[in-house]
Amino acid sequence: MNFIPVNTPLFEGNEKKYLNECIDTGWISSEGNFVKKFEEDFAKYSQQQYGIAVSNGSVAIDLAIRAMKEHYNWHDNDEVIMPTFTIISCAQSIIYNKLKPIFVDCDPLTFNIDVNLIEQAITKKTKAIMVVHIYGLPSDMEPILNLAKKHNLKIIEDSAEVHGQEYQFPKTAIKKKCGSFGEVSTFSFYANKHITCGEGGMILTSDPKLAKKCQYLRNLCFGENRFVHEDLGWNFRMSNLQGAVGLAQFEQLEKFITKKKAIGKLYQELLKNIPALLPIESTPYADNHYWVFSIVLNDEVKFDAKYAMKILHDNGIGTRPFFYPMHIQPIIKKLALNDDVNRKTSEKIYQRGFYIPTGLGITQEQQLIVAKKIEELFK
Incomplete structure (x- = not known):
């Protein structure tokens, strides 16, 4: 049996066609048309006005927070509330920008930030709430938005794991795209995401001043006189090669979401009898897109996640x-x-949780093999 990796990307659209166009025309740098079109199309789809493509999802957060800090005149050691259950990029970007992360525990079922714990973390120094949508389910945005309005806080939204996902307001049934809630919202296009260009990322905003600031910082703070610099930024540009692949992937996003849901549905059926918490299929505000398929071992299971992963x-x-x-x-x-x-909660699910192969390239036959091996764990 061949090894079944946790992720296999899927390239069956215009990826080769667009890459060949880059090579044939010589437009391979960040100046090419594919980057601009990817920015425009992805921003419009995500219900924001401006897209700023960057080299990866982590630097998208770095740049977004730098732009917000300068735009809103935040001071060093001002605080940003964020989930403790997330990747280091989120905390790292706050710290790099000389702000202080304030960590909030996660909900035991969705793994997103526990909205009932946010308000008690707010102080006079709090400037923003960083929302990170985890594993394919949105955070519960309505109470978060209400808290932000009540305390005059900004929203930083990390939507790396929820491309195309929507939040439905329970009372009105109005739907909004994840990535549309933040003063700035960020995405990653790493190889395991719904849309990938190997690496790559995107910042979205509807504030023209924030957009201009992000574009400026992304491009080494070049001004009217190209090699005269009034500030220090980064080279966080996305290449036209990346933009070509990203655009081709974006054209298939709805198909990818449908496939991800089918992968999740099959695993739900195959693994329904194991002694573990499987991903919840829906909440009052969203259906699961199954960016990954998680397994959290029940308390009575004698082994932990580390052991299970080794055996698998x-x-x-x-x-x-x-x-x-x-x-x-x-x-x-x-x-x-x-x-x-x-x-x-976050400490417990780290000890008891792991996720299994759910890449877009996985086959049903491979899912059957994965499920069989997982069932054998408990015998």
Whole structure:
């Protein structure tokens, strides 16, 4: 049996055609037309006015927070509330910009930030709430937006794991795209995302001044006199080659979402009898898009996630661990940014949780093999 990786991307649209166009015309740098079209189309689809394509999703957050800090005149050590259950990029970008991350525990079913714990984390120094949509389900945005309005806070939205996902307001049934809620919203196009160009990322905003600031910082702060610099930025540009692949992938997004839902539905049926928490299929505000298919072992299971992943790997099945919570990261302790607040939910699901192969390139036959090997774990 061939090893089944945790992710296999799918390229069956215009990827080769657009790449060949880049090569044939010589437009391979960030100046090419594919980047601009990808920015415009993705922003419009996501219900924002401006798209700023960058080299990856992590730098998208770096740049977005730098732009917001300067635009809103935030000071060093001002605070940004964020989930503890997420990737290091989110906390890192806050820290790099000399702000302080305030970590909030996650909901035990959706793994998104627990909206009931946010308000108690707000202080006079709080400037923003960073929302990170986890594993294919949106955070519960309505109460978060209400808190932001009540306390005059900005929203930073990391939508890396929810391309094309929608949030439906329960009372009005109005739907909005994930990526449309933030003063700035960011996306990643890493190889395991719904849309990929290998790496790549995008910042979305509807504020023209923030958009202009992001474009300026992305491009080494070049001004009217090209090599005269009034500020320091980065070279975070996306190449036209990346833009070509990204645009071709974006053209297939709705098809990809349909396939992801089918992958999740099949796993739900195949694994319904194992002693574990599977992803919830829906909430009052969204259906699961199954960016990944997670498994959290029940308390009575004698082994932990680390053991399960080793056995599955030895049997030819790729897996990934859950996020290691931010508040117990060694670097966070080293920087004295941790505290004594109880965040046991995120710690528990890290110990008990992992996810299994769900890439767009997976076949039903491979899913059957994965499910069989997982069932054998519990015998």
